[in-house]
Amino acid sequence: VDRRTRVQSPFGDADSASTQFLSLAKRFRKRFVVPTLQAFVAVAAFLSALVAADRMFHFYVAVYWRRIRKQDPAELRWKSAELPPAESVSAQTISQFPKVVVQLPMFNEKEVCGDVIDAACGLDWPKSRLLIQVLDDSTCAETRKRVDDKVFEWREKGIEICARRRVSREGYKAGAMLEAENDLRGRDGLFGGAPVVTGFGGELLVGRDDTLRSVNGSIPRGGGGDTAISGGVTRVAETQNLETKSPADQNATPENGGYEYVIIFDADFDPHPGFIRKVVPILIANKNVGFVQARWTYNNTHESLLTKVQAISLNYHIRCEQFARHAAGVFFNFNGTAGAWRLTCIENAGGWTPRTTVEDMDLSLRAYLKGWQFVFLDAVTCDCEIPACYDAYRKQQHRWSCGPAQLFKIAVTQTWAAKNIPVAKRIYLVFLFFGTRMFASHVVSFALYCALIPICAAFPEVVIPFWALVYTPVLVTISTVAFTDGGWKTAVPYVLCENAMSIVKVTAMLSGLLGWANAHEWVVTTKLGRFIAKEVEAVKGGAVGKVTEKVVCKLKKARGQRKTYGKECAMGVFFLSCAAYGAYVHAMWQYAVFLTAQGVVFLAFGLNYVDGK
Numbered sequence: 055v056d057r058r059t060r061v062q063s064p065f066g067d068a069d070s071a072s073t074q075f076l077s078l079a080k081r082f083r084k085r086f087v088v089p090t091l092q093a094f095v096a097v098a099a100f101l102s103a104l105v106a107a108d109r110m111f112h113f114y115v116a117v118y119w120r121r122i123r124k125q126d127p128a129e130l131r132w133k134s135a136e137l138p139p140a141e142s143v144s145a146q147t148i149s150q151f152p153k154v155v156v157q158l159p160m161f162n163e164k165e166v167c168g169d170v171i172d173a174a175c176g177l178d179w180p181k182s183r184l185l186i187q188v189l190d191d192s193t194c195a196e197t198r199k200r201v202d203d204k205v206f207e208w209r210e211k212g213i214e215i216c217a218r219r220r221v222s223r224e225g226y227k228a229g230a231m232l233e234a235e236n237d238l239r240g241r242d243g244l245f246g247g248a249p250v251v252t253g254f255g256g257e258l259l260v261g262r263d264d265t266l267r268s269v270n271g272s273i274p275r276g277g278g279g280d281t282a283i284s285g286g287v288t289r290v291a292e293t294q295n296l297e298t299k300s301p302a303d304q305n306a307t308p309e310n311g312g313y314e315y316v317i318i319f320d321a322d323f324d325p326h327p328g329f330i331r332k333v334v335p336i337l338i339a340n341k342n343v344g345f346v347q348a349r350w351t352y353n354n355t356h357e358s359l360l361t362k363v364q365a366i367s368l369n370y371h372i373r374c375e376q377f378a379r380h381a382a383g384v385f386f387n388f389n390g391t392a393g394a395w396r397l398t399c400i401e402n403a404g405g406w407t408p409r410t411t412v413e414d415m416d417l418s419l420r421a422y423l424k425g426w427q428f429v430f431l432d433a434v435t436c437d438c439e440i441p442a443c444y445d446a447y448r449k450q451q452h453r454w455s456c457g458p459a460q461l462f463k464i465a466v467t468q469t470w471a472a473k474n475i476p477v478a479k480r481i482y483l484v485f486l487f488f489g490t491r492m493f494a495s496h497v498v499s500f501a502l503y504c505a506l507i508p509i510c511a512a513f514p515e516v517v518i519p520f521w522a523l524v525y526t527p528v529l530v531t532i533s534t535v536a537f538t539d540g541g542w543k544t545a546v547p548y549v550l551c552e553n554a555m556s557i558v559k560v561t562a563m564l565s566g567l568l569g570w571a572n573a574h575e576w577v578v579t580t581k582l583g584r585f586i587a588k589e590v591e592a593v594k595g596g597a598v599g600k601v602t603e604k605v606v607c608k609l610k611k612a613r614g615q616r617k618t619y620g621k622e623c624a625m626g627v628f629f630l631s632c633a634a635y636g637a638y639v640h641a642m643w644q645y646a647v648f649l650t651a652q653g654v655v656f657l658a659f660g661l662n663y664v665d666g667k
Contacts, residue, residue: 091516098502099522101494106526108490113533115378127381133339151183152314159189159227160321161578164197170321171204175213179330186215189230191223225408226576232406240312245397247314320391322439332434333394344399344426348392348434360664361440363551366538373537380430384482390414392436412457423472444664446580455559458492459566499556511636511645550655557621622660629653
């Protein structure tokens with residue numbers, strides 16, 4: 055054998071092997087990769103159409119009532135009790151005011167704890183009919199001291215206020231409010247306004263839920279089912295017939311000392327003095343109403359681009375979604391703060407529970423399935439603070455995205471089986487409220503705009519429908535920014551920032567559905583507080599020096615050292631790489647512009663360059 059004879063490879067020479075490999079890769083790409091991507095695009099486009107339809111439904115309802123009818127549904131549908139003005143409250147009229155408790159849950163929020171206590175104690179309501187509960191789970195010694203000082207200050211002024219603390223933070227906010235309810239019952243163990251239930255021969259009965267039981271556990275003659283009842287007993291009345299006083303007659307019953315309504319404010323909220331007088335009369339006059347929700351407004355919208363973007367999103371949720379749901383008569387949830395609950399409704403629905411990170415939505419859903427109705431008061435507002443730090447905003451969005459997924463998994467069967475709810479409203483609740491708003495919107499933001507579009511820069515043969523690529527997002531964006539004054543100026547940053555947050559929201563949603571370790575992570579959103587604004591005003595007034603140092607110190611401490619976030623940084627690099635590849639290899643400049651801008655925003659979030667101005 056001639057040693058100079060080249061030994062032939064089974065695949066031929068090197069060039070031939072390379073050519074065959076590229077040929078195989080092209081065939082695999084054409085037969086498997088492209089069809090798979092095209093299928094994903096079709097699914098994502100369909101979901102984007104659902105999201106757009108959901109947005110347009112709420113947009114149409116909100117615009118119809120706001121711009122065409124120019125009426126507030128709450129004023130047309132719900133009665134409001136007339137109460138004596140503050141200057142005419144007397145021994146003869148004091149009984150017209152129900153007992154109200156204001157709960158202020160907080161945890162290590164030293165910059166805002168004093169302000170919310172001041173605001174709560176300044177509410178216009180007779181002192182003898184008002185209790186302020188500061189539900190302080192703080193572990194910070196400075197926060198506890200500030201709370202104690204404020205409580206002492208207001209007690210000296212004649213306000214009934216107490217700081218309630220627990221040994222552990224079990225159940226977080228829901229756990230604190232659940233335990234605090236034990237202080238609100240009357241001598242008979244019931245909340246104020248509870249139905250008076252008596253049995254034959256004055257038999258002592260427990261009137262909870264829809265079941266009547268005697269204290270020894272037996273079902274009285276002529277009475278209900280066999281649902282277990284927990285806690286408390288009703289008063290004894292010597293009558294010969296089983297009777298339950300109707301809601302309309304409840305105000306005529308003797309007082310049992312229990313509180314009737316609870317108003318909740320998170321630590322960063324600043325209610326105006328007339329808040330109680332505007333929300334509680336709705337509950338007094340409408341016995342089937344479980345809670346009344348006021349509209350949020352924001353005192354730091356223009357602090358930074360991050361707060362402006364959040365304001366657009368929150369305004370759409372509050373001013374469009376919540377308003378439209380109430381107007382259309384479908385389910386909407388309590389927002390966790392700046393609202394009033396009927397305590398008997400909370401009890402009837404099963405009470406506060408920490409089984410999800412959205413205890414407010416959880417309780418609202420259970421109350422709705424029990425047949426309670428809710429009121430959204432667009433004309434009643436309460437100032438609050440938007441998170442100015444990305445880390446706080448990120449944790450908040452994780453909680454708000456994870457919780458609905460947890461709740462959906464737990465309650466979807468019960469929700470669909472609720473025969474007392476009309477079929478159309480059940481369809482809305484399951485497929486639009488949860489399916490579209492809580493799931494599809496996150497999936498579309500991430501899968502279509504943050505995965506498929508950049509990937510398609512490397513696969514130009516994959517076709518994304520023009521309507522899904524342009525018309526749908528433009529329609530969704532316009533319907534969202536329309537509810538924020540001057541929102542159109544921040545429309546483009548809003549879209550890019552919402553896309554950048556989709557990686558956080560979709561992983562949080564999966565965490566809730568799959569029960570990952572961080573599914574029950576409940577972190578209080580950090581607030582800089584009105585303290586900062588006060589100090590800045592002092593600086594503007596010329597009181598510089600120590601005050602300036604104080605502000606800088608507080609800002610540094612509140613915002614902490616700059617953190618970096620791996621997922622956002624990785625997405626930024628991915629987007630920029632796809633932009634470069636698409637532009638260089640396939641000359642897809644129209645994609646490259648969007649991908650570059652989105653990549654920069656991802657990196658800004660990942661490197662935490664979005665705090666402050």
